[in-house]
Amino acid sequence: MFRFFHAPLSPFCRKVRLVLSEKKIEFELIEEKYWEKREDFLTLNPFGQVPVLQNSEITLAESSAICEYLNEKFPDPKLLPNNIEDRAEMRRLVSWFDDKFNREVTQKLVYERITKKIIGEGYPEAKNVKLGMHNIKFHMDYMSSLLEYRQWLAGNEMTLADFAAAAHFSVLDYSRDVDWDRSNLVKDWYAKIKSRPAFRSLLADHLAGFPQPPHYADLDF
Template sequence: MRILYHQWLSPFCRKIRLILAEKDLAFELKEERVWDRRSDFLAMNPACQVPVLVDDEAPNETAVLADSTVIAEYLEEVYPQRLLIMGSPVERAEIRRLSAWFDGKFDEEVTRNLVGEKLMKRLLGLGGPSSEAIRAGLSNIHYHLDYIGYLCERRTWLGGDHLSLADLAAAAHLSCIDYIGNVPWDEHGDAKEWYARVKSRPSFRPLLADRMAGSAPPAHYADLDF
């Protein structure tokens, strides 16, 4: 059985969960308390970060993979039955650009300032949240939701005509921020309409059922008609 070592509110882990589900690949989730720095986990990923995927159903050998971009590319190559990076080289480059946008720029400007400050810092023993960082995250998210709206006015999905890795990367980040109630959906109708479409996919259902001990999501988190 494939095993995904993860953290519940890690956007990178959520992206891999979505990819595996879209490709209809069975897997088991194992929560990894990265802050414990388990030696067996460090042996799999010396960076001591989740996600790590152990794929013992790979064609020739068991694969131990770290870093969500690397894992996404691997899954795309080994399990091409439902492509998430599709089209011409230029179209594939655009999907990769947007995935990198959300996993890099969005993560730095929004996710880390909100989920990182409010939850991950405490778990990693890095002290309390910085109100300045939270203010920055709450302000920055508007620009990114506007950008999603801009893309959706021109395309069916973020990366083009089809649901792609770009949508899954973006939705993985937003789902974590939505869990802590910090996405101003009502001020961004186009982005909200796009998220409702991603959210209603069967691959998204397990994410909507996630509940972290000691921190419940707002009522609209799992509501498809939010």
């Protein structure tokens, strides 16, 4: 069985948890306080980051590498489009959420408001929070423009791009940073992915000191 080392509010860990659950792969969830740089954990991953997925045969790090591995090793259900061009569009969006969106939005809101306190780095910087709140609007509008002519973010099938994006939105929803009234298309897309069984474990996460907002686990938010 796999052991999955994670942090509850990491969007990268959440993306992998969604993929594992969607593929019905059994795993043991282990919370890793990565900022404490535990020696045994550094042996697993010299860079000290979560997520790490491990079994008796292999140790995997970096969320994109893990997701591609899971898709190749456990192809059912497949979370990649069938054709090469659509896969490129999907990977563009995965990079976009995990790189650009993460930097411009998730880091500026969830990291500032919650993670900093957990890892002992102090209080949120107002300047960053303000920027994050500004940036998320632009990103939601862009998603909305995609969803106008697609059922899912990368096309008409649910793919890794949806899991990457939903992982970010789930932590932003926890920190109460999503204005769901901004776009019905984005809200409907999130409601659709949130109601999947794979999402249940994310909705059950409770962080000491940071209560879930009332709508967080509600499928009719």
